[in-house]
Amino acid sequence: MTDASFDEVEIRRPDLRQPFPRRFRIRLTGQTVVALSRRAKYLLATLSSSETLLIHLGMSGSFRIDVPVEGGVGSTTGQPAPVDRHDHVVFHMSSGATIAYNDPRRFGLMNLLSRAALANHPALSRLGPEPLSPSFDALALARACKGKKTSLKAALLDQRVVAGLGNIYVSEALHRAGLSPRRRASTIVTPGGTPRASAHRLTSAITQVLTEAVARTLDSASYRSSRFRVYDREGKPCRRARCGGVIKRQTQAGRSTFYCPVCQD
Ligand SMILES: [Zn+2]
The missing domain is CATH 1.10.8.50 (Helicase, Ruva Protein; domain 3)
Structure with missing residues (x-):
């Protein structure tokens, strides 16, 4: 996903655990993912706009990545990968990959945060060190x-x-x-x-x-x-x-x- 940009973002329902942020699709489209990281149970994608896409998988969230193959996307038949009814967000990347966010129970969340909002995020800003990082001793x-x-x-x-x-x-x-x-x-x-x-x-x-x-x-x-x-x-x-x-x-x-x-x- 890093270095790829969002060609198109499909949002298939208005919310997960909470509504998607305002103008979510427009704020993502055209942005490049410059870094991917994880903090506690959050996934963070830093965008070229300097906003961060913050994702929590909740209880049942997962990503399915379909990469392009010769003659098509996701399968040798050349047909696009089928959409599941629990695929709530589908990212079409400039690399040709399609990334579907699937979440039957919808306890996951996606948000877009500025640098300042990320630094002051109530759950993230007070987190202790990661146990497998050098800062944990x-x-x-x-x-x-x-x-x-x-x-x-x-x-x-x-x-x-x-x-x-x-x-x-x-x-x-x-x-x-x-x-x-x-x-x-x-x-x-x-x-x-x-x-x-x-x-x-x-x-x-x-x-x-x-x-x-x-x-x-x-x-x-x-x-x-x-x-x-x-x-x-x-x-x-x-x-x-x-x-x-x-x-x-x-x-x-x-x-x-x-x-x-x-x-x-
Ligand atoms: Zn014992």
């Missing part, structure tokens, strides 16, 4: 948890502390780090703001858990056989060697937390 995590009286579990689910971590991987990372989800977030940092050993363990555990999860999604065979250490394993034996604990489930802030009461403290 024990010091950053310790600073974000300093003085926090909430549980470590709740702190890690807070997108202002670290962006994009969900319930499953928070549980898995805490088990790997040997830290109880119920301990206070502030216990991983000294009063002076220095990360304790626990903050270093937790940072590495988060990085490892996510790196392994990404690798698994690229290898469907191991994805199917992947085994969580604690998630969804209530009543089952802890997988840490020689631990002997039994996984417990507890509800914290409306979310299920799984942990081993023996090796996580």
